[in-house]
Amino acid sequence: MMRWASYHMLSAIFVCAASSAFAVTASECTRTTHVSHGGEADHVDLGEGRVMWRNWWSQEGAATDILIADCQTGDVLQFRTAEENMNKRPPFDRTEDAMAIVAQHEGGARVFATLARMSDDLKRVARDVSVEVWALESCACAAFYPGLRGDREAFRLEGL
Secondary structure, three states, X not given: OHHHHHHHHHHXXXXXXXXXXXXXXXXXXXXXXXXXXXXXXXXXXXXXXEEEEXXXXXXXXXXXXEEEEEOOOOEEEEEEEEEEOOOOOOOEEOHHHHHHHHHHHHOOOOOOOOHHHHHHHHOOOOEEEEEEEOOEOOHHHHHHOHHHOOOOEOXXXXXX
């Protein structure tokens, strides 16, 4: 009987160790995703299952996109705050104005700070504003709220 209990304890330890080997941390989410010219950075837990991060691009042009994800629903708000030499549009940097809008929404009650309302306000200052549902869990959600994944495909760092 003692051996059976020990076996279950060791099995539980192995399962925990194996699952933690695939756990993602916020610092691991800060990474280059496109060989030397694109990546993710500045991952932030906004609370209540919502996260934010910055995608950057810098090859013959530069761009900054901000993404805010609801980890439970998979809804992701994405908007461009800065761009230079990416296409025929004139360069712009409205990051400060856009982040002020995000802060205003996030500073209020979450019931009113919906991604749709935030999107409407951001359209005044940012470009390429969209809200879509992702089938794949984001790295930030995997790091801060892995229990909210639901039916979405789990995020995995390359090489794990």
